[in-house]
Amino acid sequence: MSTSSISIATGGGASAGLGHQKIAFLVLIAFFALGPVVLYPVFLMKVMCFALFACAFNLLIGFGGLLSFGHAMFLGTSGYAAAHAAKVWGFTPELALLFATACSAVLGYVTGVLAIRRQGIYFAMITLALSQMVYFFYLQAPFTGGEDGIQAVPRGKLFGLIDLSGNVAMYCLVFTIFIASVLMIWRIVHSPFGQVLKAIRENEPRALSLGYDTDRYKLMAYVLSATLAGLAGGMKSLVFQLASLTDVHWSMSGEVVLMTLLGGLGTLFGPIVGAAIIISMQNYLAQLGAWVTVTQGLIFVVCVMAFRRGVIGEIANLIKKPL
Numbered sequence: 297m298s299t300s301s302i303s304i305a306t307g308g309g310a311s312a313g314l315g316h317q318k319i320a321f322l323v324l325i326a327f328f329a330l331g332p333v334v335l336y337p338v339f340l341m342k343v344m345c346f347a348l349f350a351c352a353f354n355l356l357i358g359f360g361g362l363l364s365f366g367h368a369m370f371l372g373t374s375g376y377a378a379a380h381a382a383k384v385w386g387f388t389p390e391l392a393l394l395f396a397t398a399c400s401a402v403l404g405y406v407t408g409v410l411a412i413r414r415q416g417i418y419f420a421m422i423t424l425a426l427s428q429m430v431y432f433f434y435l436q437a438p439f440t441g442g443e444d445g446i447q448a449v450p451r452g453k454l455f456g457l458i459d460l461s462g463n464v465a466m467y468c469l470v471f472t473i474f475i476a477s478v479l480m481i482w483r484i485v486h487s488p489f490g491q492v493l494k495a496i497r498e499n500e501p502r503a504l505s506l507g508y509d510t511d512r513y514k515l516m517a518y519v520l521s522a523t524l525a526g527l528a529g530g531m532k533s534l535v536f537q538l539a540s541l542t543d544v545h546w547s548m549s550g551e552v553v554l555m556t557l558l559g560g561l562g563t564l565f566g567p568i569v570g571a572a573i574i575i576s577m578q579n580y581l582a583q584l585g586a587w588v589t590v591t592q593g594l595i596f597v598v599c600v601m602a603f604r605r606g607v608i609g610e611i612a613n614l615i616k617k618p619l
Contacts (some may be wrong), residue, residue: 309603316617324478325475327415337464338492338536341463342536346552346555347568348524348527349528350568350570351481351523351553352367352370352525352553353560355481355484358561359485359517360493361496361498362514362517362518364419365550365553366546368431368544368546370525372400372434373396374396374400375532375540375543376440378396378533378534378539379392379446379505379533379539380440380450381395383448383450388453389453392534393531397530399518400525404518405428407423407589408515410421410422412518420573422489424480426479427544427546445540446538449533449534450465450537451534454469466534477524478568482521496508554596555570557576558572558607560606561609563608563609563612564618565608566606566607566609577595
């Protein structure tokens with residue numbers, strides 16, 4: 297089937313607004329490249345890790361139309377895998393990240409095979425149930441440290457040469473991986489595969505009638521999303537030198553939904569902005585204690601009422617170009 301059929305199915309707008317996306321991407325690079333001059337590098341690294349996590353989730357729901365309530369299992373699994381590989385097995389950072397990302401990809405395939413044949417709320421509930429199973433496994437497994445997690449994870453030396461114990465070197469690594477991952481997501485979205493995903497999201501019966509195996513495409517999107525979420529989790533465990541149950545808890549799955557909706561569902565840069573807003577609130581409103589979540593809820597309600605499409609979604613609507 298030709299890609300022109302997919303362009304018709306998705307509205308033929310795949311190539312519109314590429315100039316605006318390139319400008320937004322350059323602004324993104326400039327912000328994180330110059331950010332450490334005025335902001336704490338560890339804070340920015342946390343933003344990039346969660347931004348990648350949100351982008352991975354958005355690839356599934358924003359472009360594939362699949363709402364997962366269990367994406368924390370990929371973030372947490374990768375975090376534990378990277379931490380264990382680096383601390384116990386003595387893996388170098390790049391090998392620990394590769395191993396952790398591969399673990400999330402395998403978990404994504406296994407859970408995807410079980411969940412992908414269901415749709416809507418049934419798919420969401422299956423992913424939530426699977427995530428809870430993974431959570432309780434890590435709670436009881438001896439190698440995870442239970443509620444204490446895996447602490448004092450060594451950052452090690454990249455390729456055995458570059459010492460990542462300092463924040464400057466670690467920041468450069470996280471920045472490079474983050475930018476490369478955003479570029480990868482951009483390429484996926486604008487590829488024929490991405491156009492098929494959009495067609496499935498908009499009208500799955502029509503995509504089926506065009507001869508596409510929709511379940512196979514959705515499974516591929518699910519595994520890709522899980523893999524990228526795992527990469528974010530592995531980086532986070534190395535940055536903070538800690539892997540804990542927080543990253544695999546169901547509330548983390550809800551948090552990434554909030555980031556994506558706040559920034560703009562189905563946009564390339566919306567999840568990044570949403571993650572930055574949520575992490576900034578958690579960081580700078582920490583003195584409010586338990587009221588942080590209440591404040592987040594109020595701000596989310598206001599944003600949903602004022603920005604129905606999300607922050608970036610509203611901006612894209614104003615300039616009439618996709619972002």
